[in-house]
Amino acid sequence: MESLIKLLNQGIKDYNIATKGYQTAEQQKYLMNLGGKRVRPLLALMSCEMFGKDPAAALPAALAVEVFHNFSLVHDDIMDQAPMRRGKETVHQKWNSATAILTGDVMLVNAYQLLQQLDSDVCKSAMELFSTAAVQVCDGQMLDMGFENKSHVSIQEYLDMITLKTAVLLGCSLKLGAIVAQAPPTFANHLYHFGVKLGISFQLQDDILDVYAKGDAFGKQIGGDILSNKKTFLLISALENATGEEKKLLDFWLRHPNPDPAEKVEIITSLYNKLGIHQQAKTMMENYYTDAMDLLAAVEVSTDAKKPLYSLAGKLLHREN
Amino acid sequence: MESLIKLLNQGIKDYNIATKGYQTAEQQKYLMNLGGKRVRPLLALMSCEMFGKDPAAALPAALAVEVFHNFSLVHDDIMDQAPMRRGKETVHQKWNSATAILTGDVMLVNAYQLLQQLDSDVCKSAMELFSTAAVQVCDGQMLDMGFENKSHVSIQEYLDMITLKTAVLLGCSLKLGAIVAQAPPTFANHLYHFGVKLGISFQLQDDILDVYAKGDAFGKQIGGDILSNKKTFLLISALENATGEEKKLLDFWLRHPNPDPAEKVEIITSLYNKLGIHQQAKTMMENYYTDAMDLLAAVEVSTDAKKPLYSLAGKLLHREN
Numbered sequence: 001m002e003s004l005i006k007l008l009n010q011g012i013k014d015y016n017i018a019t020k021g022y023q024t025a026e027q028q029k030y031l032m033n034l035g036g037k038r039v040r041p042l043l044a045l046m047s048c049e050m051f052g053k054d055p056a057a058a059l060p061a062a063l064a065v066e067v068f069h070n071f072s073l074v075h076d077d078i079m080d081q082a083p084m085r086r087g088k089e090t091v092h093q094k095w096n097s098a099t100a101i102l103t104g105d106v107m108l109v110n111a112y113q114l115l116q117q118l119d120s121d122v123c124k125s126a127m128e129l130f131s132t133a134a135v136q137v138c139d140g141q142m143l144d145m146g147f148e149n150k151s152h153v154s155i156q157e158y159l160d161m162i163t164l165k166t167a168v169l170l171g172c173s174l175k176l177g178a179i180v181a182q183a184p185p186t187f188a189n190h191l192y193h194f195g196v197k198l199g200i201s202f203q204l205q206d207d208i209l210d211v212y213a214k215g216d217a218f219g220k221q222i223g224g225d226i227l228s229n230k231k232t233f234l235l236i237s238a239l240e241n242a243t244g245e246e247k248k249l250l251d252f253w254l255r256h257p258n259p260d261p262a263e264k265v266e267i268i269t270s271l272y273n274k275l276g277i278h279q280q281a282k283t284m285m286e287n288y289y290t291d292a293m294d295l296l297a298a299v300e301v302s303t304d305a306k307k308p309l310y311s312l313a314g315k316l317l318h319r320e321n
Numbered sequence: 322m323e324s325l326i327k328l329l330n331q332g333i334k335d336y337n338i339a340t341k342g343y344q345t346a347e348q349q350k351y352l353m354n355l356g357g358k359r360v361r362p363l364l365a366l367m368s369c370e371m372f373g374k375d376p377a378a379a380l381p382a383a384l385a386v387e388v389f390h391n392f393s394l395v396h397d398d399i400m401d402q403a404p405m406r407r408g409k410e411t412v413h414q415k416w417n418s419a420t421a422i423l424t425g426d427v428m429l430v431n432a433y434q435l436l437q438q439l440d441s442d443v444c445k446s447a448m449e450l451f452s453t454a455a456v457q458v459c460d461g462q463m464l465d466m467g468f469e470n471k472s473h474v475s476i477q478e479y480l481d482m483i484t485l486k487t488a489v490l491l492g493c494s495l496k497l498g499a500i501v502a503q504a505p506p507t508f509a510n511h512l513y514h515f516g517v518k519l520g521i522s523f524q525l526q527d528d529i530l531d532v533y534a535k536g537d538a539f540g541k542q543i544g545g546d547i548l549s550n551k552k553t554f555l556l557i558s559a560l561e562n563a564t565g566e567e568k569k570l571l572d573f574w575l576r577h578p579n580p581d582p583a584e585k586v587e588i589i590t591s592l593y594n595k596l597g598i599h600q601q602a603k604t605m606m607e608n609y610y611t612d613a614m615d616l617l618a619a620v621e622v623s624t625d626a627k628k629p630l631y632s633l634a635g636k637l638l639h640r641e642n
């Protein structure tokens with residue numbers, strides 16, 4: 001793990017050097033250095049190493065997904081008018097929207113330039129996989145925005161949306177590493193679906209933590225999703241399960257033009273508790289996590305070789321394996 | 322020419338079908354059907370055919386540059402807050418900025434997906450060329466926006482900017498066709514620089530026509546650049562050449578918070594005339610055009626094979642060859 005992080009950090013430094021001449025170099029570097037867990041590139045490197053190949057061979061792919069992820073963040077932040085990201089000003093806030101659009105555009109091109117560095121025998125399939133995922137991520141963001149104006153969103157629609165917006169890029173990262181390692185296609189696909197299930201599980205956890213996080217562990221304001229009426233798994237489940245007085249209460253607070261924030265969070269949370277939403281979400285999250293683990297188990301390499309992936313998955317889902 | 326347009330139109334139809342499932346399909350189709358001269362994809366097809374190769378082989382590359390061009394238009398229009406494009410509402414105006422950002426993002430990915438369809442022996446170099454041009458186009462837009470807040474822009478800075486923002490994509494289109502045809506690298510590079518010079522010449526013509534167009538030929542409001550104080554070749558030259566009273570007059574009208582539009586256009590135009598700016602711009606445009614023609618002449622294929630390119634270049638620069 002340490003050596004992979006070192007490899008990755010060096011790759012990011014090299015990327016910042018390679019893009020130094022661009023008009024958006026400052027913003028690109030700012031984004032790349034905001035930090036974050038670097039989950040996606042680590043998944044790519046781990047997956048490659050797992051099949052006995054030098055993880056350095058997957059570095060261009062790992063950097064490509066990290067650069068792509070930052071492209072999607074900088075554009076999403078404009079669309080969501082988010083002022084902050086990881087405790088710092090967003091690019092459109094610190095500079096302006098036009099600069100943020102172009103920064104993202106250049107980074108999307110850069111992601112392809114990184115993929116072009118892969119060995120020619122794996123480059124084509126890596127690019128095809130990546131392009132499919134890239135369109136899906138944009139589709140997911142479009143769906144997510146559409147939910148705001150939709151009166152009814154089903155649980156299935158929600159799961160489809162987070163699959164596109166969040167989960168496929170984790171699957172893509174893992175499969176890219178497997179492609180570089182020229183792993184058997186069955187195992188590469190297992191890893192893809194492992195990543196997708198893990199990603200859904202992770203997003204469900206995120207929804208749960210918005211309401212039920214303890215103390216500082218979450219790093220965001222508790223109840224932010226509740227205050228913005230965000231259609232998370234919890235709210236969608238509540239809307240599907242509430243009837244009678246509970247339905248009325250829920251609708252009242254969702255439509256309240258000027259609620260007391262603490263009161264709204266408290267009332268919606270206790271409604272979730274009454275309706276058993278917390279447990280329902282946890283069960284769903286567990287199911288996806290278990291499915292993910294089954295898929296990883298089905299990849300026929302030594303248990304030792306899978307350790308880093310088990311460990312990263314555990315950390316992501318706040319478990320220690 | 323007719324057969325190339327037919328080939329291209331079919332390609333655009335197929336593109337619209339292939340992207341039908343996307344969340345941004347409607348906007349993508351709207352953009353692709355706004356029309357325009359389709360200069361870039363035609364250049365790619367013509368350049369391929371010129372070397373005796375079936376132009377259909379270059380269709381994915383031709384479509385890639387057209388899709389990329391539309392990506393850059395939809396994002397530029399957001400940045401420039403342009404309400405109209407080719408007589409129709411822009412995407413961000415008709416829908417919203419978030420949708421327009423995502424439409425562009427998906428189209429940039431699509432451009433790469435189209436390039437991935439090229440034969441594997443030319444795909445890699447086509448992608449490298451394309452990626453370089455793509456970053457340059459974004460850099461050019463960034464520079465152009467920066468000019469608005471810059472007190473002094475030199476003619477060289479202006480030429481560098483239009484080279485990036487407009488000209489390199491024409492060069493890239495032509496070279497892509499040559500790469501697909503596996504033309505000798507020297508000729509492929511001649512065509513690249515032919516495209517770049519042609520593009521600069523075309524942009525200078527655009528600057529001139531804003532002020533000196535006759536009647537309906539231009540299709541835009543005369544003096545639009547003057548009214549918005551846009552740093553075109555004409556204004557930059559005027560700022561460099563004006564002294565004394567003329568300088569004072571120019572500064573007065575540039576700083577006038579609420580000028581009468583017709584009066585401002587008239588006064589600035591007569592100032593351009595006094596300073597010989599019209600002639601200066603025409604000479605510059607002619608020089609780039611001549612350089613372009615020399616480069617095309619140096620490509621060793623039959624004159625007959627070059628005819629379509631000569632003809633398209635002539636039409637672009639309002640000449641009949």
